[in-house]
Amino acid sequence: MNFRGASAEAFDALTRAIDGTLDQADDAAQVGADLFSVAEVLRDEPALRRIATDVSVDAAAKAGLVKELFTGKVSAPVVALLGDAVVRRWTLPRDLPRALEELGVVATVKSSGDDATRLSAELFTVGQVFQANPDLRSALSDPARSTKDKRELVHGLLAGKTLPATIALVDQALTGTHRTVSVALDSYQQTAAAANGRTVATVTVAKPLSDADLDRITAALGREYDREIQANVVIDPAVIGGVKVEIGHEVIDGTVANRLDGVRRKLAV
Numbered sequence: 001m002n003f004r005g006a007s008a009e010a011f012d013a014l015t016r017a018i019d020g021t022l023d024q025a026d027d028a029a030q031v032g033a034d035l036f037s038v039a040e041v042l043r044d045e046p047a048l049r050r051i052a053t054d055v056s057v058d059a060a061a062k063a064g065l066v067k068e069l070f071t072g073k074v075s076a077p078v079v080a081l082l083g084d085a086v087v088r089r090w091t092l093p094r095d096l097p098r099a100l101e102e103l104g105v106v107a108t109v110k111s112s113g114d115d116a117t118r119l120s121a122e123l124f125t126v127g128q129v130f131q132a133n134p135d136l137r138s139a140l141s142d143p144a145r146s147t148k149d150k151r152e153l154v155h156g157l158l159a160g161k162t163l164p165a166t167i168a169l170v171d172q173a174l175t176g177t178h179r180t181v182s183v184a185l186d187s188y189q190q191t192a193a194a195a196n197g198r199t200v201a202t203v204t205v206a207k208p209l210s211d212a213d214l215d216r217i218t219a220a221l222g223r224e225y226d227r228e229i230q231a232n233v234v235i236d237p238a239v240i241g242g243v244k245v246e247i248g249h250e251v252i253d254g255t256v257a258n259r260l261d262g263v264r265r266k267l268a269v
Helices: 005-024 028-044 046-053 059-070 076-086 095-110 113-132 134-141 147-158 164-173 181-195 211-225 256-268
Strands: 198-205 228-235 244-247 250-253
Touching (some): 005 028, 028 046, 028 095, 028 164, 046 059, 046 095, 095 164, 095 181, 113 134, 147 164, 164 181, 181 198, 198 211, 211 244
Parallel strands (some): 198 228
Antiparallel strands (some): 244 250
């Protein structure tokens, strides 16, 4: 998640503070749920959001306000983190709930413990399922359906098949804070991979790769980017052959389809 100016500094500081919050809490998953709920309140209450981010309001008064509002509703470590958040400077009022949501994602990812790699892979798989099923995608993006109804639909599909953290993050993706559910899941997947010290690469090929080929590609990317790579493989017969790799905003397209497009463009000149 990208922030500018003062918000970037505030978010960096809170990101460093979240581990202390989790150390004080009994349940990392609950910290994530609490942060999601506070972010939702701040989105739904513009007056509260403005006060919480107004630099002209006394910092101690703002910290006291959030303590009064949220004590007993969220865990004590989260109340303390909120007090830290509201005394910081924010470039835009909406950046505060955005930052709290992202911290909620971090807490939820950390609740998965050693299963962070599995969590990232499950988020990718769920995203692929949504993309491949237009009816399901339409149901989840239908504004006439309540978030509760959408969550019940997803729980019916995922319960007992994925980590609890996966379901929690899919639930959050359904709240509409990102442009689409798929965009939200992609963002959460990146966070999950980063928590395990990895970077996500999407590898598109015409047919399934052998384990040896996937290991070779992953190792080569790891050497190129000097970090561990988590490769998500997408099968797309339209690429014909070769490999297309996407890491962040970088694209390495070595597919036959891309080379043919290049030839067509030259012939059209």
